[in-house]
Amino acid sequence: MSAAPDGTPGPDVVAAQGGPVRAPFGARLAAAAAAHGPLCVGIDPHASLLAAWGLTDDAAGLRTFALTVLDAVAGRVAAVKPQAAFFERHGAAGVAVLEEVVAAGRQTGTLVVVDAKRGDIGSTMGGYADAFLRDGSPLAGDALTVSPYLGVGSLTPAAQAALATGRGLFALCLTSNPEGRSVQHARSADGVSVAAQVAAWAAGLNAGADPQGSVGLVVGATVGDAAAEAGVDLEAVHGPFLAPGVGAQGAGAAELRAVFGRARGHVLASSSRGVLGAGPDVGALRAAARRAADEAAAALG
Known part of the structure; x- marks a missing residue:
C-alpha cells in the first residue's frame, strides 16, 4: 500500500488478483479533502512560468518544474492536476514527463487528476478511456477531465472504465469562459x-454512492447564478465539483454560496497560478499551497 509522507493511505487499498482494488474515487477524494483541505493544485507549466522559474522551455525544464511542484505539495493537498496540453506541446518527451509525474504523484498517495478534457465517440472514446483510465496505463491517474459536448452518451466508455477501476471523471458543465455559455445554456426542444x-x-451514475459519487463536474467558482439560470440542480449530482477560480481568482465565501449553494461541501477548489507563482522555492510553494487550502476551506465552510 502506498502512503503519503504523513501516513495517509495511498490509492491502492488492497492488492488482489488482476490488479489493485481501490475504494471509489469519490470516497477517496472526500477523505483526502477532509485530511488536507479541499484544494487541487494545478501543475500547469506554461512557457512563461518556466521562464519565471529560470527553466528552459523543453522537456528538461518541464520535468524540473513538475517534480518540484510535486515535491512541495504531494501529501499536503487533496489532489494535483497536471494539465496534459503543456506536456503534449513538447511531443513524446513531454508525454514521457507526464507519465513520470502521474506515477510519482500516485506513489505519494496524492490523488492525480489528469486534465486532458478528452471527448469523442465510439471506439475513439474507448481508446482515450484505455489510455487514461485503464490499470497499467502510464497515463492513468485517479481521475480524468472529459468533455461531454458530443452528447453525454459518448462518454459511456470513459464512465465504464472509471467506475470499474475505482477512478473518477470530471465532466465540463458550467465553465467561466464566455464562449461556453452559448453551448452550456442552450436548451433542447x-x-x-x-x-x-x-x-x-x-x-444517475452517482446514485447510492457514499459519501459521494465518483463522477464529478467542472463548475467555475465565478459563474454566479449560472446553475440556477440553466436549471442545473448541483445538489442532486451527489458528486464532486472541480472549481477553478477560488481564492486568488476572486471567488470567496459569498461567490461560492451563490454558485454551489448547499452543494458546496462537495467542492474541490482548483488553484494553479496562485500557488505556482510562488516557485521555484519548495518552501514558498508549500506555504502558498497551505494558504490556498486554508482559504478554500474557509470559503467553503
Whole structure:
C-alpha cells in the first residue's frame, strides 16, 4: 500500500488478483479533502512560468518544474492536476514527463487528476478511456477531465472504465469562459439545458454512492447564478465539483454560496497560478499551497 509522507493511505487499498482494488474515487477524494483541505493544485507549466522559474522551455525544464511542484505539495493537498496540453506541446518527451509525474504523484498517495478534457465517440472514446483510465496505463491517474459536448452518451466508455477501476471523471458543465455559455445554456426542444443534461447524467451514475459519487463536474467558482439560470440542480449530482477560480481568482465565501449553494461541501477548489507563482522555492510553494487550502476551506465552510 502506498502512503503519503504523513501516513495517509495511498490509492491502492488492497492488492488482489488482476490488479489493485481501490475504494471509489469519490470516497477517496472526500477523505483526502477532509485530511488536507479541499484544494487541487494545478501543475500547469506554461512557457512563461518556466521562464519565471529560470527553466528552459523543453522537456528538461518541464520535468524540473513538475517534480518540484510535486515535491512541495504531494501529501499536503487533496489532489494535483497536471494539465496534459503543456506536456503534449513538447511531443513524446513531454508525454514521457507526464507519465513520470502521474506515477510519482500516485506513489505519494496524492490523488492525480489528469486534465486532458478528452471527448469523442465510439471506439475513439474507448481508446482515450484505455489510455487514461485503464490499470497499467502510464497515463492513468485517479481521475480524468472529459468533455461531454458530443452528447453525454459518448462518454459511456470513459464512465465504464472509471467506475470499474475505482477512478473518477470530471465532466465540463458550467465553465467561466464566455464562449461556453452559448453551448452550456442552450436548451433542447423540451426546454432542458445542455448543462442540466450533463448534471443529470452524473447524478444517475452517482446514485447510492457514499459519501459521494465518483463522477464529478467542472463548475467555475465565478459563474454566479449560472446553475440556477440553466436549471442545473448541483445538489442532486451527489458528486464532486472541480472549481477553478477560488481564492486568488476572486471567488470567496459569498461567490461560492451563490454558485454551489448547499452543494458546496462537495467542492474541490482548483488553484494553479496562485500557488505556482510562488516557485521555484519548495518552501514558498508549500506555504502558498497551505494558504490556498486554508482559504478554500474557509470559503467553503
